[in-house]
Amino acid sequence: AQKITQTQPGMFVQEKEAVTLDCTYDTSDPSYGLFWYKQPSSGEMIFLIYQGSYDQQNATEGRYSLNFQKARKSANLVISASQLGDSAMYFCAMKGGSEKLVFGKGTKLTVNP
Amino acid sequence: KAGVTQTPRYLIKTRGQQVTLSCSPISGHRSVSWYQQTPGQGLQFLFEYFSETQRNKGNFPGRFSGRQFSNSRSEMNVSTLELGDSALYLCASSGGTSGPPWETQYFGPGTRLLVL
Numbered sequence: 001a002q003k004i005t006q007t008q009p010g011m012f013v014q015e016k017e018a019v020t021l022d023c024t025y026d027t028s029d030p031s032y033g034l035f036w037y038k039q040p041s042s043g044e045m046i047f048l049i050y051q052g053s054y055d056q057q058n059a060t061e062g063r064y065s066l067n068f069q070k071a072r073k074s075a076n077l078v079i080s081a082s083q084l085g086d087s088a089m090y091f092c093a094m095k096g097g098s099e100k101l102v103f104g105k106g107t108k109l110t111v112n113p
Numbered sequence: 114k115a116g117v118t119q120t121p122r123y124l125i126k127t128r129g130q131q132v133t134l135s136c137s138p139i140s141g142h143r144s145v146s147w148y149q150q151t152p153g154q155g156l157q158f159l160f161e162y163f164s165e166t167q168r169n170k171g172n173f174p175g176r177f178s179g180r181q182f183s184n185s186r187s188e189m190n191v192s193t194l195e196l197g198d199s200a201l202y203l204c205a206s207s208g209g210t211s212g213p214p215w216e217t218q219y220f221g222p223g224t225r226l227l228v229l
Contacts, residue, residue: 031212032213033212033213035217035218037220042222043201043222044220044221044222044223045220047217047220050215050217053213091156095215098169099169100161100169101146101148101205101218102158104155105155
């Protein structure tokens with residue numbers, strides 16, 4: 001079975017600073033994908049970034065980067081230069097052989113001006 | 114391209130009633146997945162439809178069912194509603210190819226269901 005753990009229920013960051021949101025995972029699948037989504041208060045899940053388990057390089061998408069440490073089974077999201085609009089819930093998710101997308105409990109990020 | 118659309122956005126029902134939610138995927142996407150999100154249980158996978166067939170299923174009772182039409186639009190039905198069915202129901206679409214590489218799912222805005 002696959003499991004995602006996000007240990008930070010809430011995080012605070014000052015505008016323009018960087019923040020790291022933690023995600024650890026557990027799976028017996030040899031191949032899997034890791035995803036991060038952002039959910040504003042409106043409810044829609046917005047895809048941010050993807051990392052495949054066999055990808056050699058850490059994924060980056062604009063201000064988002066994924067710090068992937070396969071041996072430690074961690075896939076932390078780094079947001080650089082935080083903006084007020086980054087305040088939202090952030091979910092880490094993974095998909096493997098079961099083809100089901102499994103989510104963590106999420107981290108609520110608050111960006112302070 | 115238009116994103117995933119879901120209707121209705123908000124719904125209030127009473128216990129014992131049934132409800133049907135609709136989801137239109139991104140044009141060209143053939144897979145639609147449904148998720149239930151509650152404060153207590155988080156995001157849970159309900160089922161996935163691909164080419165009008167249920168391809169994957171989560172651990173929900175038979176009161177939860179779905180279907181997919183030939184144009185890839187999907188509906189989800191919940192019969193005999195219970196208070197605990199109050200939730201945000203999200204649908205997501207993707208091309209439908211099996212991984213790896215693992216496809217990204219794109220989500221709609223969700224339907225907020227309140228059961229009284």
